[in-house]
Amino acid sequence: MKQTVKKPVLAVGPFHPLQEEMEFYQLTVDGEKVTDIDVRLSYNHRGIERISETLQFDQVPFLVSRICGICSASHPLAYVQAVEELAGVKPPERALYVRTIINELERIHSHILWVGLAGHFIGYDTVFMWAWKYREPVLDLLEEITGNRNNYGNVKVGGCREDIPDELKPKILKELDKIEKKMEMLTKAVLDDPILHARLKGVGILSKENAIKYAVVGPTARGSGVAIDVRRDDPYAAYGDLDWNVITQSEGDVFAKAVVRLLETFESIKMVRQALKKLPDGPVAIEVKEIPPGEGCGHAEAPRGETFHYVRSDGGNRPVRHKVRAPSYVNVPSFRASCIGGHIADVTITLAAVDPCYSCTERLAVVDQYNSVTHNYETLLQLSREKTAQIKKDFGSSGLKMEDL
Amino acid sequence: MNQEELNNKLAEIKDKLIDIEQKANNRIYLLCEAENSYAVNKFLFEDVPLRFVITTGIDSDDCFEILYHYAYDQTGCMVTLKAFIRDREKPAIESITPFLPAAEWIEREIHDTLGIDFKNHPNLRRLILADDWPEGVYPLRKEVKR
Numbered sequence: 204m205k206q207t208v209k210k211p212v213l214a215v216g217p218f219h220p221l222q223e224e225m226e227f228y229q230l231t232v233d234g235e236k237v238t239d240i241d242v243r244l245s246y247n248h249r250g251i252e253r254i255s256e257t258l259q260f261d262q263v264p265f266l267v268s269r270i271c272g273i274c275s276a277s278h279p280l281a282y283v284q285a286v287e288e289l290a291g292v293k294p295p296e297r298a299l300y301v302r303t304i305i306n307e308l309e310r311i312h313s314h315i316l317w318v319g320l321a322g323h324f325i326g327y328d329t330v331f332m333w334a335w336k337y338r339e340p341v342l343d344l345l346e347e348i349t350g351n352r353n354n355y356g357n358v359k360v361g362g363c364r365e366d367i368p369d370e371l372k373p374k375i376l377k378e379l380d381k382i383e384k385k386m387e388m389l390t391k392a393v394l395d396d397p398i399l400h401a402r403l404k405g406v407g408i409l410s411k412e413n414a415i416k417y418a419v420v421g422p423t424a425r426g427s428g429v430a431i432d433v434r435r436d437d438p439y440a441a442y443g444d445l446d447w448n449v450i451t452q453s454e455g456d457v458f459a460k461a462v463v464r465l466l467e468t469f470e471s472i473k474m475v476r477q478a479l480k481k482l483p484d485g486p487v488a489i490e491v492k493e494i495p496p497g498e499g500c501g502h503a504e505a506p507r508g509e510t511f512h513y514v515r516s517d518g519g520n521r522p523v524r525h526k527v528r529a530p531s532y533v534n535v536p537s538f539r540a541s542c543i544g545g546h547i548a549d550v551t552i553t554l555a556a557v558d559p560c561y562s563c564t565e566r567l568a569v570v571d572q573y574n575s576v577t578h579n580y581e582t583l584l585q586l587s588r589e590k591t592a593q594i595k596k597d598f599g600s601s602g603l604k605m606e607d608l
Numbered sequence: 609m610n611q612e613e614l615n616n617k618l619a620e621i622k623d624k625l626i627d628i629e630q631k632a633n634n635r636i637y638l639l640c641e642a643e644n645s646y647a648v649n650k651f652l653f654e655d656v657p658l659r660f661v662i663t664t665g666i667d668s669d670d671c672f673e674i675l676y677h678y679a680y681d682q683t684g685c686m687v688t689l690k691a692f693i694r695d696r697e698k699p700a701i702e703s704i705t706p707f708l709p710a711a712e713w714i715e716r717e718i719h720d721t722l723g724i725d726f727k728n729h730p731n732l733r734r735l736i737l738a739d740d741w742p743e744g745v746y747p748l749r750k751e752v753k754r
Contacts, residue, residue, distance in 0.1 A: 245736035253747065288632065418660040418710035431659065437634065437684025500635060500677065500686045502661075511661050513677065513688075526675075528662035533710055 285501030326588030362488025407553030421508020
């Protein structure tokens with residue numbers, strides 16, 4: 204008698220209390236191969252767009268900085284740029300530089316955070332430990348500048364709330380030198396490691412055509428050869444005055460995205476140095492009394508890509524509509540293009556390569572046709588690490604440079 | 609293309625639009641009726657071509673507005689297509705997901721929050737509302753908000 208073949212489903216998600224978003228993936232698998240992917244989200248929908256309509260214009264930045272703990276400078280910046288556009292407000296020069304410095308420090312700590320987590324997922328826990336150690340001083344700097352390690356609350360319509368004191372400049376520069384040196388070592392170790400090449404190259408490829416079709420942004424797009432970056436394309440804050448490069452890679456695999464993030468960290472360090480050097484004198488804010496009726500679009504390059512805010516005003520003191528699009532909203536659906544056809548052991552790192560929340564990978568479970576769990580998060584992580592270990596073995600242990608850090 | 613060439617290119621689709629508003633140097637708003645939105649979106653994404661950013665759904669005074677935000681990264685220009693759905697009883701508009709997979713989620717989200725029917729959407733399931741949320745209650749509609 205012929206048995207009916209039921210497709211096994213791999214469930215990924217939905218909850219993890221440490222991460223900023225919850226998502227739930229259902230992967231249909233054929234043996235070890237992923238044949239389909241379905242995503243469910245909004246397990247923790249907070250109704251931010253709706254709450255925003257109940258707040259006054261100057262209260263909204265505090266709300267939107269809480270959309271994401273890691274991007275808590277980019278969201279309010281995109282929002283105030285939308286409001287400044289609709290009100291025709293031009294903040295003072297110094298405020299633009301302060302915004303740039305805070306946003307680039309945010310990018311540095313976010314990219315280093317990703318490098319650490321990526322290392323963890325493929326079994327390089329040394330990278331995780333070291334990367335997060337290097338990230339710590341960046342958070343300390345942000346705390347000294349804004350008073351908070353995250354949720355800086357420093358940007359407002361018409362400028363910034365707090366200035367960067369001049370006496371802090373030498374300290375920031377000194378810390379940047381240290382971070383740069385450590386990141387050089389880490390980057391060289393990653394780029395030279397034959398095992399990482401074998402583990403990450405050709406994995407989770409997002410082609411340029413698919414990157415355009417799925418309208419992905421940030422390092423996800425730049426890793427697939429789509430050279431877009433709001434900081435260069437529609438310069439805001441002080442980015443137009445600084446000398447820096449948009450980093451792109453053409454391969455579209457996990458390795459390419461890692462390279463983009465690592466090299467971008469150096470561009471960000473460069474930008475903070477230049478911005479500190481050029482920091483003009485003067486006030487950091489002008490008074491904005493009324494927001495006229497109208498509409499405005501603001502976008503900023505968050506560490507994960509373009510953050511977009513649309514604000515409409517009817518002349519009252521609250522927005523009548525405020526639309527927010529975080530970069531992961533367009534990056535996450537591209538998993539359909541990058542995961543299908545791949546191997547289960549590669550899903551963890553392919554999902555992580557987009558740098559979404561990690562809640563997904565923390566609650567992985569393989570469910571067979573009778574809905575019984577055959578793999579859980581631990582065993583899937585194990586699968587990912589075993590693949591790395593096998594590659595290490597094939598290469599011989601001498602190739603292991605990362606562990607020497 | 610520079611900004612002027614982009615403006616000329618956008619003018620090619622003028623007969624399907626109500627108006628073109630230029631609110632700033634690099635902020636262009638195109639206004640159209642819902643029945644023309646599919647053709648205009650296809651033109652913007654495939655022929656110009658622009659990068660799709662997101663869609664905003666608004667419960668406006670006497671109609672629903674669906675705003676399709678696009679970016680033209682060569683000049684940093686943001687182009688927003690505003691489509692007006694006049695029928696408040698059975699609001700519907702053609703889905704753009706068949707040629708633009710990036711719009712799948714946001715069309716499902718607007719379907720959830722405003723109750724707009726996106727015709728020919730391949731997968732118009734709930735995206736953000738909970739499974740036990742009542743049918744026919746749309747949280748971003750004015751009657752619910754008040």
